[in-house]
Amino acid sequence: MAKKPIAEQVVVVTGGSAGLGRAIARAAAARGAKVVVAARGGDGLDAAVAELGGRGHGVEADVSSLDDCRRIVEEAVERFGRIDTFCANAMVTVYQEARDLKPEELRRVLEVNFLGAANCYWASLPRLVETRGTFSHVNSALAYRGIPLQAAYCSSKAAARTFFESARVEHEKHGIPVDITLVLPGAINTPQFDQARQYIGKQPQPVPPIYEPEPYAEAVLHTWEHPIRELPISWGAQKLLWGQKLSPRAGDLVLLRNGWKGQHTDEPKPIDSPDNLFEPLPGDKGARGRFSDRSRGSTLWTSLRLRRWLVGTAVVGVGLATMSAGNGRARSLVH
Numbered sequence: 001m002a003k004k005p006i007a008e009q010v011v012v013v014t015g016g017s018a019g020l021g022r023a024i025a026r027a028a029a030a031r032g033a034k035v036v037v038a039a040r041g042g043d044g045l046d047a048a049v050a051e052l053g054g055r056g057h058g059v060e061a062d063v064s065s066l067d068d069c070r071r072i073v074e075e076a077v078e079r080f081g082r083i084d085t086f087c088a089n090a091m092v093t094v095y096q097e098a099r100d101l102k103p104e105e106l107r108r109v110l111e112v113n114f115l116g117a118a119n120c121y122w123a124s125l126p127r128l129v130e131t132r133g134t135f136s137h138v139n140s141a142l143a144y145r146g147i148p149l150q151a152a153y154c155s156s157k158a159a160a161r162t163f164f165e166s167a168r169v170e171h172e173k174h175g176i177p178v179d180i181t182l183v184l185p186g187a188i189n190t191p192q193f194d195q196a197r198q199y200i201g202k203q204p205q206p207v208p209p210i211y212e213p214e215p216y217a218e219a220v221l222h223t224w225e226h227p228i229r230e231l232p233i234s235w236g237a238q239k240l241l242w243g244q245k246l247s248p249r250a251g252d253l254v255l256l257r258n259g260w261k262g263q264h265t266d267e268p269k270p271i272d273s274p275d276n277l278f279e280p281l282p283g284d285k286g287a288r289g290r291f292s293d294r295s296r297g298s299t300l301w302t303s304l305r306l307r308r309w310l311v312g313t314a315v316v317g318v319g320l321a322t323m324s325a326g327n328g329r330a331r332s333l334v335h
Contacts, residue, residue, distance in 0.1 A: 001132060001177060003084075003225050007032030010080040011224070012072060014063050014120060015090030017044030018285040019190030020138060023213035024087060024220050026287070029055045031221070036076040036083075038063070039090070041280030063090045063116030064108075069123035077127060084131050085224045086124040088117040089138040091153075092277050095198035095263070098151035105197065106152050108277055113156035118163060125178060132177040134227055136220065137164055141184045141237035145244045145251060147207075148259040149200065161230075168229070179227035183220050186236035188213050189295040191285035197275035202264035209236050210295045213287050219302050235301035 003009075011028050015021040017039035029035045029052040037052070038059045039045045049058040057079045061068035076083050092112045094105045117137055128135060142150065143157035161182060168180045187206030190213055198204050211234055219233045232238045243251050274281055288295075 001179065003134060003227065006221055006225060009084040009224065010034045010076065010082050011085040011087060012036045012038065012076050012083055012124070013087045013089055014038045014072070017041055017048045019192050019287060020185070020188055020213045020216055021089040022048055022287040023217035024089065025056070026051060027214070027217040027221055034080045036072065036079065038072045041282070043282055044284045047284035063088070063119055064111040066119045066123065069119040073123045073127055082131050083124060083127045084133045085136055086120060086128060086133070087136040087138065087220065088120040090116055093150065093153040093192070093196045094277060095149045095196060095200050095204055097149060100199070101152055105277065109152040110156050110159070113153065114159040114163070117160045121167065128178045129176060134179045134181060134224055136224060137182045138220065139182045139184050141186055141232055141240045143184065144241055147255055149263055181223040181227040182230045183223060184230055184232045184237050184241070185216050186234035186240070187211065188216055189289045189291040190287070191289045193289055195276040195281055195285070197277045198269065199271050200264050201268060201271055203267040203269045204263060205265050205291060207262045208294070209234070210291050211299055212292065212295045212297050215298050215302070219306065222306055233302050234299045238301055
């Protein structure tokens with residue numbers, strides 16, 4: 001269904017104080033949207049809202065709480081009158097092999113990444129119905145492929161992907177006028193790698209190739225105007241999805257070789273370093289992490305895919321218009 005231009009939208013972004021969420025909020029405000037940013041940490045939240053100027057509003061909240069998610073929605077409507085797009089982006093992770101995960105750690109990752117997204121959906125859906133809006137979930141290519149050290153994260157993203165797959169079909173069945181769109185990012189240079197709980201004793205890193213958050217943010221915004229069922233972002237993400245479809249066993253063999261070393265640098269890091277799993281860390285972390293010297297500023301694969309989608313839509317539109325005109329001429333000749 002047709003969506004408002006970003007400049008006319010009121011959007012909510014959870015996990016919007018840092019990383020990709022911060023980049024999404026900036027990009028939306030730069031294009032004229034009114035943006036409600038939600039996050040746990042007050043320092044980063046205040047800094048994010050300050051960047052947005054009069055177009056921004058901040059809500060300190062934890063998405064693992066349904067009551068907090070309802071409060072986010074209430075404050076957004078009180079401030080700006082409606083919600084056109086709700087972007088569920090908040091996440092946490094733990095670097096630990098599956099057999100050694102503590103139950104409370106796995107539960108926390110699921111509470112934020114999976115149940116948090118479901119809470120956002122439940123809380124926002126009535127308001128999105130009013131505006132015929134969009135529920136946008138920042139998922140992950142790892143929803144389709146579990147990797148070593150990331151059992152908690154991968155399982156939480158897989159659970160969310162299938163939850164929204166079910167909801168999408170239910171919307172179609174019952175005529176609920178809300179699109180559900182997922183983005184499946186590859187590796188992003190965000191501060192999360194300095195904040196995640198880890199048991200590897202080394203500095204975590206995104207698995208190369210690494211991209212800056214800004215091109216990913218632009219792809220997310222595209223889906224708010226042109227909803228896409230699932231959008232892999234970057235060639236790395238697309239390659240992972242195709243590889244998993246063609247030969248999961250080949251993926252196993254690749255991960256046996258580099259699935260551990262690809263996720264950390266050689267820099268030592270104590271395993272008891274402060275992390276944001278249960279509580280936010282102080283300070284403003286911004287959008288970008290420490291890997292800008294190795295990160296790409298654009299993703300050609302995603303740009304080409306989105307342009308192809310737009311070209312295809314235009315061709316279909318022209319074809320329908322031509323058919324309509326031809327039918328009109330035929331009717332006039334009959335009469």
